[in-house]
Amino acid sequence: MNRARIVVLAIAVAAGGVAAYLASGSDLAPPTAPVVQMETTDVLVARSDIGLGQQITADDLQWQSWPASTASSSFIRRSDRADATTQLVGSIARSPMLTGEPIRDTKLVKSNGSGFMAAILPRGMRAVSTEISPETGAGGFILPNDRVDVILSRRRKNPDGAGADIVNSTAILSDVRVLAIDQTVEEKGGQKVVVGKTATLELKPRETEALAQARQSGTLSLALRSLVDARPGAKSAKDDEADNVVTIYRGTNRDTVSCSPGCE
Numbered sequence: 299m300n301r302a303r304i305v306v307l308a309i310a311v312a313a314g315g316v317a318a319y320l321a322s323g324s325d326l327a328p329p330t331a332p333v334v335q336m337e338t339t340d341v342l343v344a345r346s347d348i349g350l351g352q353q354i355t356a357d358d359l360q361w362q363s364w365p366a367s368t369a370s371s372s373f374i375r376r377s378d379r380a381d382a383t384t385q386l387v388g389s390i391a392r393s394p395m396l397t398g399e400p401i402r403d404t405k406l407v408k409s410n411g412s413g414f415m416a417a418i419l420p421r422g423m424r425a426v427s428t429e430i431s432p433e434t435g436a437g438g439f440i441l442p443n444d445r446v447d448v449i450l451s452r453r454r455k456n457p458d459g460a461g462a463d464i465v466n467s468t469a470i471l472s473d474v475r476v477l478a479i480d481q482t483v484e485e486k487g488g489q490k491v492v493v494g495k496t497a498t499l500e501l502k503p504r505e506t507e508a509l510a511q512a513r514q515s516g517t518l519s520l521a522l523r524s525l526v527d528a529r530p531g532a533k534s535a536k537d538d539e540a541d542n543v544v545t546i547y548r549g550t551n552r553d554t555v556s557c558s559p560g561c562e
Contacts, residue, residue: 340376445523452516475500
């Protein structure tokens with residue numbers, strides 16, 4: 299009986315040894331093949347969607363790793379232009395760009411370049427320039443993105459042959475956006491003032507014809523519209539009363555003068 303127990307114990311020990319050996323062998327991981335490191339380069343891409351005509355800011359751009367073998371020569375690489383994120387700030391997008399899309403110089407135009415105006419013009423609109431003076435341009439207070447009315451003034455001789463000439467004024471265009479205005483610094487009365495000599499207006503094709511014809515017919519003036527005048531032609535309840543009040547600006551001083559109905 300003791301011999302049988304010894305034989306059973308020996309078999310159990312042997313089986314346990316075999317199991318332990320097999321278990322230790324299962325932990326051995328198979329050899330792995332060496333990983334090939336892909337060569338990459340940093341490429342300038344759009345951090346967010348950029349719309350047509352949008353002005354580029356530093357927050358719109360970021361560097362992103364890109365496979366060097368697939369990076370086009372038109373991509374902007376950090377190794378070539380490390381300061382591109384600051385160089386391109388202020389540029390205008392000629393065409394839309396999606397998030398993560400590589401930035402290309404051909405899709406941008408400098409804000410002071412020859413293609414800037416074409417990039418910011420909405421579809422179907424035209425940019426037309428007209429000469430102005432401090433007297434016809436709201437005293438130099440008109441700036442880009444302001445809204446103006448274009449007024450045509452024509453002078454004709456008095457049919458009676460006596461007295462002063464007759465001047466008629468008509469608003470030929472209303473609520474027109476000012477795209478740009480050139481400004482120069484001139485000295486008047488011992489003070490330096492900013493004066494614009496040419497205004498570029500955003501017009502529809504038919505409005506460009508009306509403006510071109512008006513320039514040959516008389517003197518053009520720009521009337522600056524209020525920022526709160528959101529609805530063209532809208533008239534408030536106080537407008538009738540305001541029509542009889544003239545506001546005069548002398549530098550930073552503002553005076554109002556009452557005018558009786560029908561006065562000129």
